[in-house]
Amino acid sequence: MLRSLSIDPDKCTGCLQCEMACSLENEGIFNPARSRIKVFTFHEEGRFVPYTCTQCDEAWCMHACPVDAIKMNFQTGALEVNEKTCVGCKVCTIACPFGTINYNRVSGKVIKCDLCGGDPECAKACPTQAITYVDSDATGLEKMRAWAGKTDNAQHAAG
Amino acid sequence: MKYLVIGAGPAGVVAAETLRKLDPAGSITILGDEPEPPYSRMAIPYLLIDNIDEQGTYLRKDDGYFASKNIDVVVGRAESLDPASKSVTTSNGETLTWDKVLVATGSRPILPPVDGIDNEKVTTCWTLEDARRIAAGITPGAPVVLIGAGFIGCIILEALVSAGANLTVIEMGDRMVPRMLDDRCGSLLEKWCEAKGVNVLTSTTVKAIEPDGDAVKVITSDGQSVTANLVISAAGVKPNAEFLEGSGVTLMDGGIEVNQYMQSSVPDIYAAGDVAWSKDFSTGEFGIQAIQPTAVDHARIAANNMVTPRSVEHQGSVNMNVLDTMGLISASYGLWQGVDGGESTELLDEENYRYIRLQFDGDQLVGANTLGMTQHIGVLRGLIQGRFHLGEWKDRLVSNPLQVMEAYLAVTQGA
Numbered sequence: 275m276l277r278s279l280s281i282d283p284d285k286c287t288g289c290l291q292c293e294m295a296c297s298l299e300n301e302g303i304f305n306p307a308r309s310r311i312k313v314f315t316f317h318e319e320g321r322f323v324p325y326t327c328t329q330c331d332e333a334w335c336m337h338a339c340p341v342d343a344i345k346m347n348f349q350t351g352a353l354e355v356n357e358k359t360c361v362g363c364k365v366c367t368i369a370c371p372f373g374t375i376n377y378n379r380v381s382g383k384v385i386k387c388d389l390c391g392g393d394p395e396c397a398k399a400c401p402t403q404a405i406t407y408v409d410s411d412a413t414g415l416e417k418m419r420a421w422a423g424k425t426d427n428a429q430h431a432a433g
Numbered sequence: 434m435k436y437l438v439i440g441a442g443p444a445g446v447v448a449a450e451t452l453r454k455l456d457p458a459g460s461i462t463i464l465g466d467e468p469e470p471p472y473s474r475m476a477i478p479y480l481l482i483d484n485i486d487e488q489g490t491y492l493r494k495d496d497g498y499f500a501s502k503n504i505d506v507v508v509g510r511a512e513s514l515d516p517a518s519k520s521v522t523t524s525n526g527e528t529l530t531w532d533k534v535l536v537a538t539g540s541r542p543i544l545p546p547v548d549g550i551d552n553e554k555v556t557t558c559w560t561l562e563d564a565r566r567i568a569a570g571i572t573p574g575a576p577v578v579l580i581g582a583g584f585i586g587c588i589i590l591e592a593l594v595s596a597g598a599n600l601t602v603i604e605m606g607d608r609m610v611p612r613m614l615d616d617r618c619g620s621l622l623e624k625w626c627e628a629k630g631v632n633v634l635t636s637t638t639v640k641a642i643e644p645d646g647d648a649v650k651v652i653t654s655d656g657q658s659v660t661a662n663l664v665i666s667a668a669g670v671k672p673n674a675e676f677l678e679g680s681g682v683t684l685m686d687g688g689i690e691v692n693q694y695m696q697s698s699v700p701d702i703y704a705a706g707d708v709a710w711s712k713d714f715s716t717g718e719f720g721i722q723a724i725q726p727t728a729v730d731h732a733r734i735a736a737n738n739m740v741t742p743r744s745v746e747h748q749g750s751v752n753m754n755v756l757d758t759m760g761l762i763s764a765s766y767g768l769w770q771g772v773d774g775g776e777s778t779e780l781l782d783e784e785n786y787r788y789i790r791l792q793f794d795g796d797q798l799v800g801a802n803t804l805g806m807t808q809h810i811g812v813l814r815g816l817i818q819g820r821f822h823l824g825e826w827k828d829r830l831v832s833n834p835l836q837v838m839e840a841y842l843a844v845t846q847g848a
Contacts (some may be wrong), residue, residue, distance in 0.1 A: 312809075314839050338726045339444055339732070340475035342493055357820030359494065360481035364755045367807065368764055369726045373838055377762070377807040382484070409662050 285404035288322035295399035338369035440537035444706030451736035466510035478598040481592030515668035549642035573597030639673025695735035705731035714749035768800035
């Protein structure tokens with residue numbers, strides 16, 4: 275069964291434990307600036323919204339890559355960047371309409387959420403269950419993909 | 434069904450793969466005019482700085498990949514195409530027949546009309562062969578002239594400078610990358626390059642190139658004479674569609690006119706990528722974008738329609754670019770020059786080479802230019818292509834353009 279990250283902003287307190295856990299797991303340091311999940315703060319509304327890659331099916335990043343460096347891990351459903359193949363051209367970073375694949379100046383490559391290989395640290399670190407790792411059917415993934423559809427350049431004929 | 438794909442760049446390869454996915458039994462041939470396996474020109478700057486080897490430029494890395502997909506890759510250049518006999522004649526004298534053909538022949542550099550430019554010291558930067566010539570032609574301290582500070586010129590600057598070239602860039606526009614960056618952005622980029630030791634001459638053209646012993650002298654429009662061991666010309670490209678003249682396929686400004694199905698004026702002939710005169714998302718007008726994401730969009734849509742006619746419509750692609758010029762990253766989206774009656778907002782941190790300008794039409798984002806920004810810039814595409822009404826977030830963006838991610842979350846997810 276495919277699982278995915280489910281994010282419930284109503285439960286987020288803005289503690290940034292997810293960013294810390296992500297950065298430690300993927301970069302070996304506690305530095306929220308290097309996290310693949312990001313908590314956005316809405317001061318006026320007093321809200322916090324964690325946000326990361328939705329691992330879309332026909333991923334823009336994957337299709338835009340000129341050197342075939344982004345591939346789906348069929349076990350986890352995550353789109354993963356092959357660091358050895360990525361040349362750091364950044365085309366994926368402008369092609370992804372969600373802004374969730376980003377250039378890392380330190381490595382000269384791009385980084386994105388890879389679901390930590392199927393055991394995402396952000397979900398484990400979240401103290402309020404604003405971020406959970408659950409059966410994909412329950413995440414509203416379809417809803418997220420519907421937004422994604424608004425950005426498609428192609429329109430498929432009905433039927 | 435017999436498919437022929439002319440062109441072995443990203444559009445050709447993605448089209449062939451899509452055709453294979455949709456028609457497991459069809460015959461698929463890619464015809465490419467370079468000896469190497471299909472590769473990415475986008476990767477050449479990274480080859481030039483030794484980040485990758487030539488294999489790192491290949492579009493597909495696995496040995497025998499195309500054979501494993503039952504896709505034939507044939508080397509040869511299409512010389513002519515005859516819709517009546519549904520055949521293409523190649524430079525090797527071969528005749529290839531097809532039921533449906535995709536023309537994805539891309540473009541090639543043009544040399545500016547300059548006296549003496551036909552000199553062995555002058556090269557373009559387009560193919561792997563060009564890359565080898567450039568790598569061999571630069572020695573530490575060697576004077577090099579780059580004609581054109583457009584996208585290609587800028588993206589290879591780092592390679593030229595790190596190889597030790599003593600570099601002069603000559604650009605006819607009044608700023609660097611005038612077709613992608615606004616005044617402020619282009620001028621800041623020039624300052625950045627000058628600070629890194631590159632001599633940048635804008636609003637300048639090359640009058641003549643004269644032999645000078647082992648080198649050449651590049652004479653500029655304002656009378657300067659710049660000695661160069663190597664001259665790299667990156668002064669524009671044109672589509673490779675001349676071989677279609679007389680075939681009945683309608684050409685527009687040298688590119689192939691296509692409809693929403695990526696179909697040319699001749700029904701079984703389709704086009705994709707830098708050779709296709711196709712729809713721009715923002716303007717609704719037709720033209721050539723010549724960018725990787727658009728080429729790949731075209732390819733997938735064309736292939737779908739080649740297998741199942743009129744099954745997928747092209748809605749127009751958003752023009753976008755990202756450019757790394759010696760470590761300074763710039764990006765452009767859509768109508769970055771703004772629209773009549775629209776508003777714009779900008780934030781500038783000149784000292785740190787950071788800049789963002791957003792362009793609005795009513796309460797919709799229609800374009801953007803950025804400099805020195807690398808995080809979450811993709812949402813600019815999301816906001817533009819979703820044609821989202823920003824409502825109160827427009828004013829918030831006007832006062833702080835850096836809040837694009839928050840604006841995106843607010844309008845798409847009610848955050």
